[in-house]
Amino acid sequence: MTQTTAAPHAAQLGGPVAVATDLVKSYGTGDGAVTALRGVSAVFARGQFTAIMGPSGSGKSTFLHCLAGLDTVTSGSVRIGDVEITGLSRTRLTKLRRDRLGFVFQSFNLLPMLTAEENIRLTGRLGNRRADRRWFDTIVDALGLRGRLSHRPSELSGGQQQRVAVARALLTRPEVLFADEPTGNLDSRSGAEVLGFLRTAVDDYRQTVIMVTHDPGAAAHADRVLFLADGMIVHELAAPTIDGVHAVMRRMEG
Numbered sequence: 387m388t389q390t391t392a393a394p395h396a397a398q399l400g401g402p403v404a405v406a407t408d409l410v411k412s413y414g415t416g417d418g419a420v421t422a423l424r425g426v427s428a429v430f431a432r433g434q435f436t437a438i439m440g441p442s443g444s445g446k447s448t449f450l451h452c453l454a455g456l457d458t459v460t461s462g463s464v465r466i467g468d469v470e471i472t473g474l475s476r477t478r479l480t481k482l483r484r485d486r487l488g489f490v491f492q493s494f495n496l497l498p499m500l501t502a503e504e505n506i507r508l509t510g511r512l513g514n515r516r517a518d519r520r521w522f523d524t525i526v527d528a529l530g531l532r533g534r535l536s537h538r539p540s541e542l543s544g545g546q547q548q549r550v551a552v553a554r555a556l557l558t559r560p561e562v563l564f565a566d567e568p569t570g571n572l573d574s575r576s577g578a579e580v581l582g583f584l585r586t587a588v589d590d591y592r593q594t595v596i597m598v599t600h601d602p603g604a605a606a607h608a609d610r611v612l613f614l615a616d617g618m619i620v621h622e623l624a625a626p627t628i629d630g631v632h633a634v635m636r637r638m639e640g
């Protein structure tokens with residue numbers, strides 16, 4: 387793997403919050419088997435924003451899903467904080483995901499019959515926690531959702547719906563926020579607002595974000611970019627710029 391210099395604020399980063407070691411993931415058996423990850427290792431520090439990029443089919447979503455306990459691994463290990471998640475029972479994994487992880491997907495995954503506020507509070511309520519009112523107010527105001535709380539998803543723009551999804555994911559102050567193409571369904575302005583808020587969540591609230599994206603502009607919001615090709619990490623770029631990301635992708639394609 388080639389590597390550039392450390393990110394500018396690396397000294398302020400915390401210890402590892404997620405660690406993947408030698409991840410291998412195969413789908414199917416025999417002639418039809420596909421190996422999506424071929425020994426992927428990576429460390430994610432607390433308070434760091436990482437983007438994962440690579441060509442279609444390179445294993446980005448599989449990597450994110452294995453890290454987040456949404457998919458099982460064939461071999462290797464994933465640690466979230468001090469918990470090795472690869473051997474956990476389904477029940478304990480569900481509880482860990484609910485209590486300690488946040489998720490934002492390309493399709494906003496809001497419940498259509500609930501208002502924005504009810505959608506944001508959903509995870510807390512399912513977990514039987516009382517959401518911290520001040521934290522709720524902080525994220526609602528930072529995301530510009532104050533005037534939209536009583537609206538249902540069908541009454542919100544795509545960008546507003548994704549901001550509701552981000553607020554919902556952050557309400558439990560997750561150890562890691564996983565985002566899979568969070569701007570894939572948004573116009574560039576709405577996408578930039580969501581990415582700007584993810585950046586704020588990292589800088590101001592010390593959240594940890596791991597995001598899969600196809601978009602060099604989105605990746606440039608991150609502290610570093612991991613590039614996957616054919617199920618392996620082939621490059622890491624710190625303090626990415628749009629031009630820098632394009633240059634790596636061109637080299638990978640060439």
Ligand SMILES: Nc1ncnc2c1ncn2[C@@H]1O[C@H](COP(=O)(O)OP(=O)(O)OP(=O)(O)O)[C@@H](O)[C@H]1O
Pocket residue numbers: 413414420421422440441442443444445446447448449
């Ligand atoms: N459930 C599955 N069953 C079989 N093969 C799968 C499954 N999920 C993914 N794969 C295969 O694993 C490989 C990696 O897929 P993955 O979706 O992780 O790639 P990706 O980089 O996220 O792609 P894209 O950018 O197109 O979303 C591909 O060859 C894909 O066809």
